[in-house]
Amino acid sequence: MVGQGASVDLLIEDLAADLDGRPYEVARVGAGWLLRTRPAYAPAIMAAADADGQSLDLGEFDIAVLAAIAFHQPITRDGLKEIFGKEISRDLIGRLSEQSLVATGPREPRRGAPYTFVTTEAFGMESLRDLPDDEQLKDTGLG
Template sequence: MADSSTGARRRAGKRHDDRVFDRELEDLPAALRWREWMMRVEAVIFASAEPVTRETLARVVGKDCAIDLLVDDLREELVGRPYELVSVAGGWQHRTRSVYADTIRASTVETRSLAATLSRQEAAVLMAIATLQPVTRGELSKTFGKEISRDTIASLRSAGLIASGPRSPTHGAPYTYVTTRHFLSAFGMETLQDLPDVEMLEDAGLMQGRENDVALPLDGVEEADVDGASSE
């Protein structure tokens, strides 16, 4: 009985919140309404640790709000600032402009990003998974001409860059591996069509530190679907 009562209160609270939050702002002049929508969208994107999707932003603005135009206005306002609003991993996110990367590193401040360091071998396997997915560990081993260890796969999984995909139709039905939405976010890509190769990683300055390490900027750990690929 108590659980049923608690559930009812939560549903009532949600209905109350929906009534109180005014998305349409019909009592405001058009210019002020647009400005308020811009502020709301920027606040949500700023607060989120992951790229914010169009569906999420639609919850805080009016049903007739042109979100793309609103985002364009926000980007225009950020011209000349050290950070920008970028399209990444199917959503939008605030990111520091790359020209200030050296400045931030020199400051030694603790940033909101979670840094994960991958070896060149792990980085190469990650790129192979991104290109061939869904792909099994055995297929990766054939691609590289040597066994790809379970430890390498575990390292990429723990960084939130890959996840388990569908079972392979081959003998034994081994697991396949796919990249996650977080993979796109970490590399600043909108879709897998923007996939970089290892040389591009070097050109982008993502290969740092020891000769055999690759420093990747991560914004959190999340296993999520990417372009229809499932995670576990």
């Protein structure tokens, strides 16, 4: 659409400059680019997107568990316990399941094998490649 020989990096820089001061930014994710909400605007956008009061109503720890499942899937409750240093309640996993964010994943083909958990399409990722890498997490202060 922009012609052969066009510099994608320069186009991205132009787009980033155009978005300066707006609630969105362009961020590099893996080998591609992502248009995302700037953290300062997230509460207002989330409030505006709350169609008929259907917010996810997740606490900070709930979100942390959901992120751990996304990064380490398939993962068992014991695996989550190793990450957080405490037992993850069935109620928490149940709430994430009720909101269609988490589903049961594969189990070993043996009797009594523990359930694993994976994220669903409702989590909003096309692929696990959409997750930020270690360097991106460090850039945001999370790594």
